[in-house]
Amino acid sequence: MNGTPLDGLREQLRGQLITPSDPEYDAARTVYNGMIDKHPAGVVRVAQVADVIAGVNFARDHSLPLAIRGGGHSAPGFGTWDDALVIDFVDRTGVRVDPEARTARAEAGTTWADFNHATHAFGLATTGGIVGSTGISGLTLGGGIGYLSRKYGLSCDNLLSADVVTADGRFLTASDTQNEDLFWALRGGGGNFGVVTSLEYRLHPVDMVHAAIIIYSIEHAETVARFYRDYIASAPEEFGTFLGFHQGPPVPFLPEEWHGKPVCVIVGMWTGDPAEGEARWQPFLDVAPVAGSLVGPMPYPALNGAFDPLLPKGMQAYWKANFLAELNDGAIAAHLEYGSRVPSVQTSVHIYPIDGAVHRVGKTDTAFVNRDVNFAPVIACMWDDPADNAANIAWVRSYSAALRPYSAPGGYINFMDGDDQDRIHENYGVNYERLVAIKNTYDPGNLFHVNQNITPTTS
CATH class of the missing domain: 3.30.465.10 (Uridine Diphospho-n-acetylenolpyruvylglucosamine Reductase; domain 3)
Structure with a gap:
């Protein structure tokens, strides 16, 4: 801090100020992405809004970088920064x-x-x-x-x-x-x-939903992808479902022979008439041989947290994103080429549909401008061993580049990484x-x- 009086800030806080001399410092400076190794000047654990005001004023008046951490999930690790003051909301979850x-x-x-x-x-x-x-x-x-x-x-x-x-x-x-x-x-x-x-x-x-996680061998991915594209185009808006590429996860409903193998997945939920739930998923159970599936009623929070056990804090992570006006044959071919080489069981390649209600908001009604595209793909690569960093980053970049000829301008900023600053103008x-x-x-x-x-x- 070069003599900056952090003690002066400490006196203004109801919450905790953690500095490099504190035993909690190493834990406080980490974020979800284990690849990020930053050393902030201090971390303010917010107790109330007054702490935020004090922290903002202090950082501004002392020309310190300021990093804001909500859930800490930022792929580029923007919830921490070297020599910065971090405002951390970890204790504010009411x-x-x-x-x-x-x-x-x-x-x-x-x-x-x-x-x-x-x-x-x-x-x-x-x-x-x-x-x-x-x-x-x-x-x-x-x-x-x-x-x-x-x-x-x-x-x-x-x-x-x-x-x-x-x-x-x-x-x-x-x-x-x-x-x-x-x-x-x-x-x-x-x-x-x-x-x-x-x-x-x-x-x-939204209470109980009719949810599905359906897993297919990668050899059936083209059939599934084409069927998904056609089905979602006319599906009721209550059908919220994405297409994805994974390695087979170690879950009870998938036979062990598929664990760690390249697979194609359909994941989502039906929030319409519960009596229609089974029929809504049957076409996806019939379109190709199913390696494993979990289909049936469940509480919405259970589906929303279904991937959490596979994604603990501290893994290496590198992400990319492009929008697709349509899931055309070229985009499907790119996904088949790279999606068949997903490098870890934690990696998620998902193609989210963003039509329906998203399209009923005008391009200039909010800052989010991408109201005329139909899909938002994310390549969220995560893995354990830092020795794999170079190879996995190269895979993500090549995958993203392969999709660019079929993509609309810009990409979803929540799926951007730290080296995407040159796309900001395009994104908005x-x-x-x-x-x-x-x-x-x-x-x-x-x-x-x-x-x-x-x-x-x-x-």
Whole structure:
């Protein structure tokens, strides 16, 4: 810190300030991605909003980099940074549900597992990711794709308001009626405009769902992919289902002979009439020989956390993303070539449908501009051994490059890695200049730059 008086900050906090001399420091500086090895100047474990205001003011006044950590799932590890002050919401996971209004307000450290647990008690949910340990804040600020996207839109489309601490230390509420420009930017613009301390969501009646995880040998992947493309194009919006490529996971419903082998998967849920659930999945059980399947009613939170045991904190990780206007034959061929070489059981290649309700929001209605594409593929490569880093990163990059000729401009920022900064303008398209103008208003000095950064012209 070169003599910067961190003790002066400590005196302003109700929460804990962890510095390199503290025994908790090594644990406090780590994030979900084990590849990230940063050494921040200090980590503020937030106890209340006043701690956030103090931390923001301190970092600004002492010209420190500032990193914000909600769930900590950022693939590039933006929840920590060398010589930075980290504002960490790990202890702020409260959720308050209003079942009559069908809304919920959650603190910024809440994960989707936390959120779903709270709302499921009332038979309610909102769109929220595929992995339960993902934080609600980062996912929502980047858009928020999940099982419920086709029916209820993105997470950011269900955001009703957000409490925000801006770069000048002000505490603001952003909504359709308060600080409307900031609210527009938060819905897809990432963490560029302030520290979000809580988020209020619209909820929907989602309780038990008819879910399916269907696994096929990779030799049947082309048949399954083509069938999925045609089926999802006319499927009711209650059918929230993705196509994926994995190694066979060690789960009870998949025979051991398939564990670790390349496989194609169909995963999702039917939220319509429960009596139709079995019939909705039967075509996928008939289209090709099934290696293993789990099909039937289950609580929505159970599906939303189904992948969590395979994805503990601390693995090496490198991700890439492109949008697809359509899952055409060229895109399928690229997925078959690289998806058949998934390098680890933890790696997930998923092709999420984002039509339906996502398309009913205009391109300029929120910062999330990609309202005219049908699929959002992610290549989320994760593995245990650092010795495999170079080979696995090369596989991801080659895979992404193979998809680019068939892809729409831009990619989903929540699936971008740290070397994708040159795609920021492309990612926001016609909304980019407005985002820059709002950045100029709320963060002209670019205090919030440890992210997929929108650079202010006043910086």
